[in-house]
Amino acid sequence: MMIPIVFYLALAAIIFSIGLYGLMTQRSGIRILMCVELMLNAAHINLVAFSSYNGDLTGQVFTLFSIALAAAEAAIGFAILMSLYRMKDTINLDSINILRW
Amino acid sequence: MLNKEVSFTLMGVITSVYNYLKPRILGMMVAFLFLAVILVAVFSTAWPSLDQIPQNLEDQSNIQGIGVLIFTEFVVPFEILAIVLLSALMGAIYMAKGDDK
Amino acid sequence: MAVEDLAFLIPLLPALAFVLTFFLGKKLPTGGAIIPIAAISLSFLISISITLKLLANPEMVIHQSYNWFAMFNIGILVDPLAAVMLSMVTFVSLLIHIYSVGYMSHDKAPSRYFAETALFTASMLGLILSDNILQLFICWELVGVCSYLLIGFWYEKPSAASAAKKAFLTTRIGDVMFLAGIVILFSDLFKIFNGTIPEGVYILRFDEIFTHIPEIAAMNANILGMEVSHITLITLLFFGGAVGKSGQFPLHVWLPDAMEGPTTVSALIHAATMVTAGVYLVARTFPMFIAAPDSLMIVTYVGAFTAIFAATMGIVMNDLKRVLAYSTISQLGYMMLGLGIGAVIGAEAIGISLFHLVNHAFFKALLFLCAGSVIHAVGTHDMRQLGGVAKVMPLTAATMLAASLALAGIGIPGTSIGTSGFFSKDAIIENAYLFGETTGTWIPYVLAIVAALLTSLYIFRLLFMTFYGKPRTNYGGHESPASMTVPLTILAVFALFFGGLTSKVFNEFVSGTFVNNFVNMDINELATIGGYHLASHGHHHEPTLILWMPMIVALAGLLIAFLIYGLKVVNMDSLVSRNNAIYKLLYNRYYQNAVFTNFFSVKVIYEGLAFAGSFIDRGFDWLVKWTGEIMLEAGESLRQFQTGAVQNYATAVIIGVSLLVILVKVVMEVL
């Protein structure tokens, strides 16, 4: 028997929301990056589920591309956090707010 | 995750839970709101899907199909991805590298 | 080559002069004044010969139009209305440029001054020549910018910088209304053409607008439950623009402050030319106003009220230039009033109003230049420190007297003896009487006649305080150089005699603008669209008393001023010291205006009027400021959302997403 697609979608939605929650509450830059990855992966689950239920490979190709993008994004993100850390000795993003108002 | 001096009185548990939740409550509410919006939409949509499980369960390999797609229809994003990776590489190295001298 | 083919050069020459002066001025003596003077003299020659040609051929009109983009064009239109404005602007501008050579000789940056005034002259001439409302609006904005630059010419003074800003922002309120009017007009015309505009039709050109007045008048808009015809709406918005530019109540607040600029600028821009652009706009679109009697009514009342309101302010000012500024506002009110009574007399109103505009340009420019001459020589513009200047500067005093007589409108009714102001102002007041007779509303007439009394009062007060008697402080002073006195003398001749010599020809010439030329407008038919009839033409014979009334009040004002300031029936110095405590209670502006305390009966009216005037003045000042304050306050609190913590930003994004879904859903349910 087939698992209804909404199960996958609900899972993805929950993972995405967890990522959002983390993004809103975490202070550490690394954790925030992890949360972003979580959200991207939720979208990947969606894409692959749809791809398989639609019998169309586009979604899987898209997922591959997107995983590569996520890796590139993480690389830049960590590099930015590294130079922040080098300058401020912290990656607690709460304490980085010179620019405001 | 509760406070260090855990007191197992009812009041103590409530206080610790409250202290834990207090800074996170907005994030939780927003995440739940978002989740609710998505889930309502997901469950009230009649997603199109194939009528039966794909044939030939043993040979489910998509690799060839994906490969063909990448080099035909999606050759442009593939090429762009090459530039993305190059610029991520450059950007990451530039940002992460320490002092020049 | 006929002279009318050169019409396009009229604004181009000063524009060229602007460029040349801007780049070369610093290297030339007197800041390169010779360039704009030469250019404007040429423009003046072309203008005056075109005017004479038009005068000889009443059927002629110069109209050239070129494609700009899509359905808009650039073009020039010279009809009698434009021709007299052109001649006046080039003439006054020329004289003021010549005068400025002497006046700006000690300034640090004369070349910047001459470049900016040349640009101003070019824009003003472009405004007058426009054959479509869009081009007019563009030039309208340009003159606004030039005015902003020139008010703030001495930007080292904080008061000048803030006056410049105030002028820009206040007139901008009017400009926004004007633009809104254009946009509505445009969309109406677009609708009339059903969205397809034939090749070669430029829908914002005046002929196109005027021929479609009946269709526009047939459209109705529902505003706050009232059915308002689009033509009324558009004309009111246009008038809003005119109110801003011409310093009519309640947007007049910028004009007195604008006196922070050099006096020549005040004379050129804030007395003779730019501020009359509003009057010109109403005159230019007069066929639309005729079809919108409600708008004309508002023009009448705003004009009449401004005339008296500004005059009350004029009598209490101690600053030479501020008296003149309020006087300008008041006279502009007269011009608006003159246009407004077009609801009764039709196209003649343009002639009357424009006649006053031109005469006013002569005598008000002269007044400012005389004031400038005094300020230049003496170094102060506080009248309380002056007195007896006539002995030091006899020529200036004589020309000032001529200008004052013209402003007060001294002359003998029923003859052609009188100063320029006499002929034009009397015509407006008489027609206000006719207006009262026809419509039964006497308010404009009463306001106009009282304003005439106040006019005479404040101008002779100024004259006596400044030129008569003995010096109150020890100022130096000498007669100004020839480059300054020659323009004064020329203007004085015009202020005295122009009106008497041309009054009949002028009125017929200008009143014919929409009748003989360009588009054949039947004013009576337009009035029918507006749902009323013009008063039958023909000679009205007012009672002799009415005929003499303006003259009587003018002389009365002269007499009062002479008694108080000339003969010093009241010794104001002792009054000031004796009643000091009371004055402290009074508003600062009247601090030493104690002269009137003894005239108890006068005092109540006088101070009541003046206080009410300044109260309203302050009120609107405050309102303009307050709107800005609220905005700034809102900005200050809204920016607190930007907390600087990136998590909060993320939260905002996610809340935004969730709420937007819900909000759109709700809106869709509601709709």
Add this chain to the structure above:
Amino acid sequence: MDLMLFAPEITLVLTGLAVLLIGLFLPTGSKNILGYLASLGILIALLFTVSSLGTQATAFYGTVSIDALSQFFKIVFLVVALLFAISGIKYTEGNSHTEEFFTLGIFATIGMMFVASANDLVVLFVAFELASLATYALAGFEKKNPRSLEAAMKYFIIGSLSAALLLFGISYIYGATGTTSIPAIAANMDVLVSSPMGLVAVVLLIAGFGFKIALVPFHMWAPDTYQGAPSVVSALLAAGSKKMGIVAAFKVFIVALIALQAEWQIAFAILAVITMTYGNIVALNQTSVKRMLAYSSLAQAGYISMAFVVLTPMALGGGILYALSHGFMKAGAFIATAAVVYMVLSENKDSTDPDHIDNFRGLGKRMPVTALSMTIFVFALAGIPLTAGYISKFVLFSSTIQAGFVWLAVIAILNSAISLYYYAKVVKYMYFLPTNSEKISEPLPYTIALIIAVIGVLVIGFWSEPFIYWSMEAAKVLLIPGGI
């Protein structure tokens, strides 16, 4: 298939690689040449694009299309990139990482160009990410400057969030329609139209694009990033990458999701009003000129979004024309600020906020060309006649009234009246406030970039007909399936 169709993109890729490789072998002192090389490459790409105007083709299995719309926006991006490269010559002077700066800028431009010609959501998303990733590093280019780093960090985090939201939204669209091709999506809208998912997907996509366009409330990064990033990079972000969001939104909403028109029209109406009002009001009392320009850029984004609400050919043309004008005006204003920042830093190396409005005091005397250009840009932004800003506003606002959205036009006109206050403030500081400092010589590359931008602003303002025609042609591509 004709590879000449992609000549501009290929030129850019080659230029980027060449700059990178040559830069590796050059000593720091002679890296100046890279900027000239980059400018030259961009100029050639621009010429290729201009010379191919009017072509109409799809390529690579229909995933990429070349039409009036994509070419219009490509020219916008290339012009902005050109301004970026020319002014970058001065900005990177003496920097040992010049090659990274220019290569990243060029790569970001390639991403933007592919977004403009994307005909498939996969291409669109990947190209979108290319433009984002390259600019993340550029925003943090001054890695010794805490402001620049903070700007990069905020840009990056909100950018990743919006990329995730965008991908999430695209996944639902893919799921409901079974395809990622934009025309095919438009043909398979049954599921989305009949369920609430349509609205959710629309809002997720708006969040994704709204991040780039800087629509409130997805704008939060923009003021911080524009202020903190190097001014030249801010010019690229505000003038280039913002337009990328706009063209992406045009393609996705108007072509692919036209069946959900009711939903996104309301969403854009809400966002447009909030965005322009918020942007203008908050801009009123900013003291940092870059931050003020950032908020003004919000306001302008609000005006452009009106095109989505009105949705007549004229309004879309107005929106597209506005994008071009805004490219010139905003890039110019940021570059003028860059020149001032350069001036301030060369006098005082440790200045912490070199773009403070006090540094603009008496600029009319100190840097006359920069001050005059800045005046033209802010007046154009305010919509004073005879500038590009006026023409675009006129077309956009009058089309709004014509389509019956009088309330929207009234809000927009009131907003542009408010905006004059803060624009005039800059002019006041430049010309009316005294300064004790000396006149300084203006750096040539900045001056050239400024003059190009001024010419753009004035040419569009004076000789608008071809530009209006051209943007209307571009708008037709959106409304008539399959182009003209």
